[in-house]
Amino acid sequence: MSKDGPLILKNKAPRWHEQLQCWCLNFRGRVTVASVKNFQLVAATAEPAQPSSQSDYDKVLLQFGKVGKDMFTMDYRYPLSAFQAFAICLSSFDTKLACE
Numbered sequence: 001m002s003k004d005g006p007l008i009l010k011n012k013a014p015r016w017h018e019q020l021q022c023w024c025l026n027f028r029g030r031v032t033v034a035s036v037k038n039f040q041l042v043a044a045t046a047e048p049a050q051p052s053s054q055s056d057y058d059k060v061l062l063q064f065g066k067v068g069k070d071m072f073t074m075d076y077r078y079p080l081s082a083f084q085a086f087a088i089c090l091s092s093f094d095t096k097l098a099c100e
């Protein structure tokens with residue numbers, strides 16, 4: 001991540017799960033209920049993806065997901081602050097109110 005430019009985030013693309021026959025994101029057990037509100041954000045880069053020693057999980061800067069009826073979990077890391085992460089998660093409700 002460049003420190004002299006803006007941080008641009010993008011949704012992490014889900015992967016096709018052959019056994020479940022659906023698109024899935026790996027939340028490492030932190031999200032337990034399927035929901036259209038579940039998401040993971042990663043830093044967008046201009047360079048094409050290159051093999052790295054970091055796992056995909058380490059690249060996630062913010063993840064948000066449902067864990068029960070009207071209960072959600074939020075995990076974030078630097079360079080996002082708690083305020084920024086919460087604002088992003090809160091704004092996700094505005095665009096998906098009628099989706100479930």
